[in-house]
Amino acid sequence: MELSKARIASAAAKTATASPTPTSPVKSLLVTSDENELRGAEILIKALQAEGVKYVWGYPGGAVLHIYDALYKQDTIQHVLVRHEQAAVHAADGYARATGDVGVALVTSGPGVTNAVTGIATAYMDSIPMVIVSGQVPTSAIGMDAFQECDAVGITRPVVKHNFLVKDARHLAETMKKAFHIARSGRPGPVLVDIPKDVSFKKVHYAGYPATLEMRSYNPVRKGHGGQIRKALQLLLAAKRPYIYTGGGVLLSNASAELRTLVDMLGYPCTSTLMGLGAYPASDKKFLGMLGMHGTVEANNAMQHCDVLLAVGARFDDRVIGNPKHFAQNERKIIHIDIDPSSISKRVKVDIPIVGDVKEVLAEMIVMIKEGAIKPDANALGAWWDTIKDWRKRDCLKYDHGKNDVIKPQFVIETLWKMTKDADTYITSDVGQHQMWAAQYYRFDEPRRWINSGGLGTMGVGIPYAMGIKLAKPDSEVYCITGDGSVQMCIQELSTCLQYNTPIKILSLNNRYLGMVRQWQEVEYEGRYSHSYMDALPNFVKLAEAYGHVGMLIERAQDVEPALREARKLKDRTVFMDIRTDPTENVFPMVKAGKGITEMLLGSEDL
Numbered sequence: 001m002e003l004s005k006a007r008i009a010s011a012a013a014k015t016a017t018a019s020p021t022p023t024s025p026v027k028s029l030l031v032t033s034d035e036n037e038l039r040g041a042e043i044l045i046k047a048l049q050a051e052g053v054k055y056v057w058g059y060p061g062g063a064v065l066h067i068y069d070a071l072y073k074q075d076t077i078q079h080v081l082v083r084h085e086q087a088a089v090h091a092a093d094g095y096a097r098a099t100g101d102v103g104v105a106l107v108t109s110g111p112g113v114t115n116a117v118t119g120i121a122t123a124y125m126d127s128i129p130m131v132i133v134s135g136q137v138p139t140s141a142i143g144m145d146a147f148q149e150c151d152a153v154g155i156t157r158p159v160v161k162h163n164f165l166v167k168d169a170r171h172l173a174e175t176m177k178k179a180f181h182i183a184r185s186g187r188p189g190p191v192l193v194d195i196p197k198d199v200s201f202k203k204v205h206y207a208g209y210p211a212t213l214e215m216r217s218y219n220p221v222r223k224g225h226g227g228q229i230r231k232a233l234q235l236l237l238a239a240k241r242p243y244i245y246t247g248g249g250v251l252l253s254n255a256s257a258e259l260r261t262l263v264d265m266l267g268y269p270c271t272s273t274l275m276g277l278g279a280y281p282a283s284d285k286k287f288l289g290m291l292g293m294h295g296t297v298e299a300n301n302a303m304q305h306c307d308v309l310l311a312v313g314a315r316f317d318d319r320v321i322g323n324p325k326h327f328a329q330n331e332r333k334i335i336h337i338d339i340d341p342s343s344i345s346k347r348v349k350v351d352i353p354i355v356g357d358v359k360e361v362l363a364e365m366i367v368m369i370k371e372g373a374i375k376p377d378a379n380a381l382g383a384w385w386d387t388i389k390d391w392r393k394r395d396c397l398k399y400d401h402g403k404n405d406v407i408k409p410q411f412v413i414e415t416l417w418k419m420t421k422d423a424d425t426y427i428t429s430d431v432g433q434h435q436m437w438a439a440q441y442y443r444f445d446e447p448r449r450w451i452n453s454g455g456l457g458t459m460g461v462g463i464p465y466a467m468g469i470k471l472a473k474p475d476s477e478v479y480c481i482t483g484d485g486s487v488q489m490c491i492q493e494l495s496t497c498l499q500y501n502t503p504i505k506i507l508s509l510n511n512r513y514l515g516m517v518r519q520w521q522e523v524e525y526e527g528r529y530s531h532s533y534m535d536a537l538p539n540f541v542k543l544a545e546a547y548g549h550v551g552m553l554i555e556r557a558q559d560v561e562p563a564l565r566e567a568r569k570l571k572d573r574t575v576f577m578d579i580r581t582d583p584t585e586n587v588f589p590m591v592k593a594g595k596g597i598t599e600m601l602l603g604s605e606d607l
Contacts, residue, residue, distance in 0.1 A: 040169035041070035041200040044133065045077070047176035050209040053077055053104050055095060055471055057088040061108025063135025063148065066200040080471070080500055083492040085112050087464040089119025089132060090490065094465030096128050097451045098426060099472050100254060102183050103130045109137055110148030113155065113194075118458060120190050121159035125455025126275060127252055129188035131179050132160075138198040139167055152194040161189030167196065169204040177210040186220030187340040188252055220339060224356030229364055232310070232335040232352045233372070239308035239333075240380040241387075242268045245291070248275030248454065249313020249338060249358050256280070256447040258362035259312065265369055266376055269388055271299040273314055274439055275454040282443035288388065289397075292320040293591045294436045298391040300589075300597040304330055305387075311336045313358045316348040317455075324348060326596025337361050396589050396602055397440055402582065407557045409434065409509045409581045413441035415560050416479065416507065419568070424476045425449065428465035430486030431457045433515035436587045438481045460489025463506065467493060470502035477505070477568070484510040484537055494547035497574045505567050506576045508540060511583040519586045523607060524593070544576035554579045 038046070044067060048056070057080045060068045071079050082088045085107045092103030103123075107116045113134045123130050137146040153165050162182050164175050172195070179191040236242060244266075250259050256279045263270050263286055270280055271291045280287050289296035291303050303309070303321070309332055314320070321327045324347055336350040337358055344353040354361055399410050427442055428451040429435040435452055444450045451469065453461045462480040470478045487508050497504060509515075517532040541551030550573050554563045560579065567575040589600040601607065 036206060037203045038206040039066065039070065039201055039203050040166075040172050040195065041066040043169065043172045043204075043206055044176065044195070044200065045070045045074055046206070047173055047209055048104065049074070049076055051102070051176070051180050053102075055080060055092075055468075056104045056106050057082055057091040057468070058106030059083075059085050059088055059108065059112065061110075061112050061135060061148070063109035063112075063137060063197045064106060064133075064195075064200070066197065067106065067133070067135070067195070078471075079106070080467075080496065082464070082496050084490065085115035086119050086460070087467075087490045087493045087496070089116045089130070090122065090458075090461045090464035091468035091493075092130055092132075093119060093123045093128050094428060094451055094461070094468035095472050096123075096130055097126075097465070098448050098469045100448070101129075102180055103128070103468070105130065105132045107132065108135045108148070109152070110150050112148075113150055113152045117156060117159065120156055120192065122453050122456045122458040122461060123190040124159045124161065126248060126453065127188050128190065129183040130190040131176075131183050132190060132192045134192060134194045135200070136165070136194045136196040139196045140198070142196065152192065156192050159190075160192050161187075163192040163194065165194045165196075166199055169199050169202045172199070173206070173209050174213075177213050178215065181213055181215070182218065186218075221355050222339075222357040222360055224337070224354045224361035224364060226364070228352060228354045229361060230368065232354060233365060233368055234374070235308055235333055235335060235352065236266075236310055237369075237372075237374045237376055239306075240377060241305065241307040241384045242266070242310070242376070242381070243302050243306035243308070244268050244270035244310045244312065245273075245303065245314055246270060246276045246279050246312045247273040247314025250276055250279040251313075251447050253313065253339070253358040254447075255313070255359035255362055258359055258366065261366055262362055262369075265366065267381060268376070269302055269385070271295070271303065273317075273320055273454075274452070276314065277439060277450045278444035278447045281445040283445050290439055292597065293322070294440065294587050294589060295597070297394045297396040297589060297600065297602070298388055300591075300600065301391045302388060304596070304598045307332055309334045311338075311350070312362070313338060315343045315346065318347075320597075321348065322591050322595055322597040322599070326599070329596075394602070396600075402557075404557050407554070407560060407579060407581045409437050409511070409585055410441050411557060412507065412509060412560055412579055412581065413437050413481070416481075416564060417442045419561070419564055420477060420479070421445075424473075426451060426466075426469050426473060426476055426478045428452065428462045428469065428478070428480045430462040430480075430482040430489070431459045431516075432483050432486055433511075433519065433585075433587050434481050434483045434486075434509045436516075437509075440587075459486040462486060463490050463493045463497070463504070466504040466506075467497055467500070467502045470504050471500065480504055480506045482506060482508050483515055484508055484512060484534055484540075485514045488538075491543070494544065494549060494574065494576075498548040501572075503570070503572050503574050506574070508576065508578050509581045510537070510540070510578055511581045511585070512537065513583055516587070519590075522586070523590070523601070540576055540578040544574075549574040549576055551575075552577045
């Protein structure tokens with residue numbers, strides 16, 4: 001297990017079930033309070049309150065009823081009752097992505113935990129700070145195949161940053177302190193706390209919530225090595241064809257301002273992964289668009305032909321660089337900034353590694369540039385920009401608008417962007433073609449406004465993400481861009497939207513296919529569309545109305561803008577827009593599996 005992701009060694013794990021001793025690696029200073037006895041469930045609630053938790057998304061069951069009883073007796077934390085545990089974790093995840101706070105979900109034992117695993121894995125792959133509290137059968141029944149028992153710690157171990165099984169209520173406060181600390185620090189991630197039913201019921205002495213916490217076995221580095229930063233700047237400022245490649249780590253460390261300052265000071269071109277969109281304004285000419293499998297020609301070509309690459313909070317994953325052997329064909333020097341040392345040189349060997357928090361490292365870089373006398377080579381940079389301008393002439397995102405009798409999905413996204421670009425807007429998506437079109441055609445200028453599942457690629461996240469964001473940002477416009485396949489994965493959460501008054505706007509790009517599957521079948525499987533067509537779709541308008549919302553059917557291109565305008569006027573209603581789009585449309589550019597990032601298909605003529 002990787003230390004940097006804080007899948008912490010057994011010495012730290014034991015502190016969840018063992019009382020600290022003089023040789024314990026954990027030292028905590030407790031805030032003293034009046035001596036009293038509280039049930040484990042009450043201690044849990046006090047921990048959540050101490051951490052400033054405002055919302056908990058969950059679903060009750062036998063193993064967590066003591067916790068739900070304690071929730072009932074307080075009024076500072078709002079519990080949101082979802083319709084499926086997967087949606088509970090997704091909603092908490094969306095809240096965390098939009099706010100930067102730790103999201104919290106509460107599920108019961110057995111199927112409650114197993115239903116939550118997809119949401120936990122989604123958060124893990126994208127490094128989202130979360131704490132998931134799960135119920136467990138009583139300690140005496142653990143391992144006895146009791147009703148609704150499962151090994152929550154074992155099942156979730158591969159998809160959490162860390163997890164705990166609390167066997168003594170006396171250790172609950174300290175364990176929760178650790179859980180939140182681990183979730184939000186270093187490379188963030190989900191932490192699961194499994195609480196047996198008798199632990200939540202038992203009364204124990206409560207001395208207060210820990211004010212501070214030190215964990216000897218877990219101490220992530222924040223400040224980058226000064227010598228490495230100086231070496232990196234020397235290389236970067238001497239570059240003839242420099243390129244700045246950014247990822248989700250910029251957003252996770254709230255380093256968008258520092259990134260913008262650095263790019264503007266240097267005048268270098270920059271790109272972003274799917275997860276990093278919005279860290280640098282898409283409307284700025286120095287931004288070359290998203291790179292990777294569905295990236296722009298200019299972004300991918302610059303990645304392949306630069307001579308010095310600064311990678312910031314990104315991990316060179318398979319959807320970004322394609323075939324590593326193809327990427328390695330061109331010699332370049334690589335600087336990599338990441339808080340997770342295990343991500344550095346994992347897929348691509350780098351020349352100057354800098355381990356540290358992106359925000360702090362970029363801030364130090366900016367200071368060094370200001371204090372130094374070396375400036376970028378203006379002539380070389382000008383020639384490099386001329387090359388990039390030639391690549392840009394291809395206009396790789398241009399598409400055939402067709403006739404008015406067909407709606408192009410790209411047109412829907414562009415129309416939404418034009419209407420909402422100056423508003424306080426958040427966009428969530430599910431996974432598939434609609435996700436890529438949203439990333440390509442909605443130009444994000446601000447961080448944490450684009451909320452999607454990148455690493456795991458989870459269908460069904462769109463509506464729960466939007467619910468979580470709307471609770472956190474009630475005055476913002478929240479749109480869920482989805483497809484007729486993805487939206488049915490968690491469509492029951494339309495009920496939650498009504499109960500908790502989260503008026504989101506859902507744009508379903510309905511092409512009657514599992515679009516990305518169909519596209520791959522066209523490209524790679526000679527048009528054998530095996531089980532990718534949806535033969536029995538519901539009437540989404542009536543379904544939305546059955547859940548108490550507004551349903552709209554849009555079948556003509558000229559009706560898209562008026563329908564969006566009407567939906568925006570309905571500020572206090574959830575609106576489901578069933579938009580019938582061209583079923584033959586594909587996402588371009590596209591890099592086929594096993595190919596290099598410059599080996600792009602640019603349109604149907606390349607098929």
